[in-house]
Amino acid sequence: MDFRFTEDQLIFRDAVRDFLDGECTPAAIRGLIDSPDGGAVKFRTALAELGLTGLPLAEEHGGLGMNELDAVLAAEECGRAAVPGALFDSMAVAGPLLAEAAPELAAEWLPKVATGEATIALGHALNPFVLDAGIADLLLMARDGALYAVPRSTVTLTEAPSVDPSRRPAKVQWSSSAGQKILDGERFEALWTLALDRAALYAAADMLGATQRMLDMSVEYTKNREQFGRPIGSFQAVKHLLADVQVKLTFARPVVYYAAYALVNGLPQRSIRVSHAKVAAADAATLGARRTLQVHGAMGYTWEYDLQIWMKRVWADAGCWGTSAWHRARIAGAILAPGTDLGPGRTWAA
Amino acid sequence: MSDAIESAEDQAFRAEARDWLTEQLEGPFAYVRFRGGPGEEDEEFEGRVEWEKAMGAAGWTGISWPKEYGGRAASLSQQVIFYQEYARAGGPGRVGHIGEGLVAPTILAFGTEAQKQRFLPGIKSGTELWCQGYSEPAAGSDLANVQTRARLEGGKWIIDGQKVWTSLAHKAGWCFVICKTEPDAPRYRNLSFLLVEMNQPGITVKPIVQLSGTSEFNEVFFDGAHAPAENVVGAPGQGWKVAMALLGFERGASTLGQQIGFESEFKEILAAARENGTAKDPVMRQKLAQCWIELQLVRLNALTNLNEGTTRPGLAAINKLCWATWHRDAGELAMEVLGAEAEICAEPPYALTRMQSRFLFSRSDTIYGGTNEIQRNIIAEQGLGLPREPRP
Numbered sequence: 210m211d212f213r214f215t216e217d218q219l220i221f222r223d224a225v226r227d228f229l230d231g232e233c234t235p236a237a238i239r240g241l242i243d244s245p246d247g248g249a250v251k252f253r254t255a256l257a258e259l260g261l262t263g264l265p266l267a268e269e270h271g272g273l274g275m276n277e278l279d280a281v282l283a284a285e286e287c288g289r290a291a292v293p294g295a296l297f298d299s300m301a302v303a304g305p306l307l308a309e310a311a312p313e314l315a316a317e318w319l320p321k322v323a324t325g326e327a328t329i330a331l332g333h334a335l336n337p338f339v340l341d342a343g344i345a346d347l348l349l350m351a352r353d354g355a356l357y358a359v360p361r362s363t364v365t366l367t368e369a370p371s372v373d374p375s376r377r378p379a380k381v382q383w384s385s386s387a388g389q390k391i392l393d394g395e396r397f398e399a400l401w402t403l404a405l406d407r408a409a410l411y412a413a414a415d416m417l418g419a420t421q422r423m424l425d426m427s428v429e430y431t432k433n434r435e436q437f438g439r440p441i442g443s444f445q446a447v448k449h450l451l452a453d454v455q456v457k458l459t460f461a462r463p464v465v466y467y468a469a470y471a472l473v474n475g476l477p478q479r480s481i482r483v484s485h486a487k488v489a490a491a492d493a494a495t496l497g498a499r500r501t502l503q504v505h506g507a508m509g510y511t512w513e514y515d516l517q518i519w520m521k522r523v524w525a526d527a528g529c530w531g532t533s534a535w536h537r538a539r540i541a542g543a544i545l546a547p548g549t550d551l552g553p554g555r556t557w558a559a
Numbered sequence: 560m561s562d563a564i565e566s567a568e569d570q571a572f573r574a575e576a577r578d579w580l581t582e583q584l585e586g587p588f589a590y591v592r593f594r595g596g597p598g599e600e601d602e603e604f605e606g607r608v609e610w611e612k613a614m615g616a617a618g619w620t621g622i623s624w625p626k627e628y629g630g631r632a633a634s635l636s637q638q639v640i641f642y643q644e645y646a647r648a649g650g651p652g653r654v655g656h657i658g659e660g661l662v663a664p665t666i667l668a669f670g671t672e673a674q675k676q677r678f679l680p681g682i683k684s685g686t687e688l689w690c691q692g693y694s695e696p697a698a699g700s701d702l703a704n705v706q707t708r709a710r711l712e713g714g715k716w717i718i719d720g721q722k723v724w725t726s727l728a729h730k731a732g733w734c735f736v737i738c739k740t741e742p743d744a745p746r747y748r749n750l751s752f753l754l755v756e757m758n759q760p761g762i763t764v765k766p767i768v769q770l771s772g773t774s775e776f777n778e779v780f781f782d783g784a785h786a787p788a789e790n791v792v793g794a795p796g797q798g799w800k801v802a803m804a805l806l807g808f809e810r811g812a813s814t815l816g817q818q819i820g821f822e823s824e825f826k827e828i829l830a831a832a833r834e835n836g837t838a839k840d841p842v843m844r845q846k847l848a849q850c851w852i853e854l855q856l857v858r859l860n861a862l863t864n865l866n867e868g869t870t871r872p873g874l875a876a877i878n879k880l881c882w883a884t885w886h887r888d889a890g891e892l893a894m895e896v897l898g899a900e901a902e903i904c905a906e907p908p909y910a911l912t913r914m915q916s917r918f919l920f921s922r923s924d925t926i927y928g929g930t931n932e933i934q935r936n937i938i939a940e941q942g943l944g945l946p947r948e949p950r951p
């Protein structure tokens with residue numbers, strides 16, 4: 210097993226980063242927070258030029274046919290840039306799900322997702338509010354052990370503003386008769402869990418990127434801000450606040466990458482690897498938000514200073530696609546199940 | 560520690576406080592009940608000003624002050640009783656806390672008789688609200704580095720400079736300002752503590768928006784602002800000593816009311832956990848229990864240490880560190896209890912829920928009034944006597 214990413218994967222990540230550094234600036238994000246979609250469509254369209262919107266979709270649907278290990282790096286970059294919109298839910302979770310569950314619908318919709326013209330929203334019981342339902346063309350909604358593809362025109366949305374003003378969650382009222390049942394039974398259970406695992410993985414990656422950004426801003430700030438005639442970053446108390454975040458983030462990153470690896474390779478422990486990733490990333494991000502605000506003093510508490518963009522993003526991410534409590538319970542359920550095969554030979558295996 | 564649970568006198572005090580608070584807050588002031596808590600400073604502000612005046616008229620402001628200045632000389636235990644009853648009755652966020660909790664004890668300790676006569680009545684009656692002019696762009700933790708200057712000219716102080724993060728400056732009639740008056744004196748001996756009227760041409764207040772989208776604090780610009788020569792507390796050049804004593808009050812007894820209010824906040828977190836079922840989750844149960852344990856630490860620490868807080872070095876810092884950290888962590892726990900619902904606001908476009916407001920506001924508890932790191936430095940240096948950090 211090689212934990213390093215390939216040259217190609219890193220080149221793609223760097224391309225996404227360079228592009229977002231130029232396009233998705235804090236000023237651009239702020240300029241869009243009052244618009245109806247918070248900027249989701251603008252960045253969906255812009256990222257389509259890089260091929261990002263088709264990244265994990267099949268070539269027959271106009272995608273790049275790449276996998277979760279390729280996508281996880283891009284998701285991290287989107288977190289680092291705080292790209293508005295639930296892009297990964299649409300193209301990297303709903304997209305592959307639709308391809309597996311309903312080939313005909315996939316043929317109709319995924320080419321539009323790949324070109325950045327369409328969004329598919331996902332309604333999961335773990336998220337009482339559906340992100341980007343307002344701009345979605347199609348919604349995949351679960352009810353009573355079955356999955357339905359529901360046209361946007363048939364649902365009723367109630368806007369539910371988020372503490373992160375770039376996000377657009379909504380309460381969705383829908384009727385199964387207006388949709389098309391595309392999955393049920395065991396296949397539903399299996400694919401719906403897979404979708405959850407993918408979504409939680411990308412939420413974790415998003416938090417890694419956002420935490421890295423908060424840390425970078427804080428390093429810059431504490432090098433330059435002076436009190437008592439010296440940079441505050443020279444005080445051990447400040448150094449240690451940030452060093453702890455660096456440690457947590459460094460620990461969380463391989464966990465997230467390993468979860469992506471587990472998804473790509475269909476490892477039997479896939480779900481608990483993902484749960485671990487979500488918990489580890491949320492821990493790093495929550496600590497990161499708390500500590501980076503602290504080292505900024507009152508400045509970090511203002512609207513005008515950009516740190517708040519990322520703090521709010523991770524506070525929202527942490528509760529989405531399963532809270533840490535939910536994921537810990539899922540890990541506990543798996544490792545405490547009778548006959549679970551753990552131990553030296555297993556830890557480094559699947 | 561005395562063994563009596565509550566003396567007859569204290570019981571009578573409690574009954575009197577409870578009766579008055581209930582009568583008012585279920586009667587004419589029902590509309591301010593539970594309003595204007597941490598993070599909701601703008602809520603029903605005018606009503607809360609009226610409330611402050613009503614409290615003053617009935618003798619419930621400045622209760623710890625000596626009787627000759629209109630106080631009740633209430634003991635610490637009576638102050639605790641009052642705040643308990645206040646929280647229980649749903650008393651609103653106080654608009655007069657900076658005057659009552661910070662300025663008044665400072666004037667009582669360092670002010671002239673004339674200053675006491677001039678300023679205490681306005682604080683007591685709720686007719687003069689105050690704000691705190693300490694921090695500046697280059698002087699946050701390093702407060703001694705303030706650059707705002709004042710010079711005596713024709714029997715008046717003339718003040719030039721800038722303050723920042725000044726809470727309630729947009730509402731206050733008065734500001735206490737730490738400024739440099741002795742430019743040639745060494746650090747710590749070059750400052751004065753001035754009492755300055757806000758409503759004058761030389762002062763401009765600009766709101767700063769907080770991450771909650773509301774704005775409780777401001778930038779305050781002094782451009783040839785005036786104050787009468789006698790409005791200096793302590794001698795010119797003694798400002799640092801006075802300023803530090805005020806911080807002792809700020810970190811000590813002044814927050815008692817707020818700390819007792821934490822009990823209500825904690826109850827709300829428990830109620831949310833019961834309602835959405837998180838209370839059944841074993842990990843969350845442990846966390847809630849731990850939060851309760853730490854709240855008891857805050858409470859017992861306040862009760863035992865506040866009497867000594869201003870005399871024993873480092874105790875006020877322990878108190879501040881303790882409640883600020885509790886509040887910040889409780890804010891996070893509340894969000895965790897709410898889970899996926901935590902991010903959803905009360906209504907469009909950006910009206911936060913009470914728990915969100917508290918969560919966001921409590922991010923600042925570990926910063927204002929001296930950051931956690933500064934409190935730890937004080938505990939270590941002044942409390943334990945460890946060698947000092949290098950200072951300029």
Ligand SMILES: Cc1cc2nc3c(=O)[nH]c(=O)nc-3n(C[C@H](O)[C@H](O)[C@H](O)COP(=O)(O)OP(=O)(O)OC[C@H]3O[C@@H](n4cnc5c(N)ncnc54)[C@H](O)[C@@H]3O)c2cc1C
Nearest residue numbers: 444503504506507691693694699700724726923927930932
């Ligand atoms: C909500 C709110 C309300 C406020 N209201 C008022 C008010 O009404 N009036 C007023 O005057 N001020 C007010 N303040 C300002 C507050 O007092 C300052 O924010 C605080 O003193 C810290 O200063 P700073 O923000 O400049 O941070 P800095 O001093 O720049 O600190 C940044 C970081 O460096 C750390 N640091 C600095 N020096 C050291 C050191 N020697 N050792 C270790 N760590 C160090 C700090 O702990 C912090 O983590 C308010 C602040 C907030 C957030």
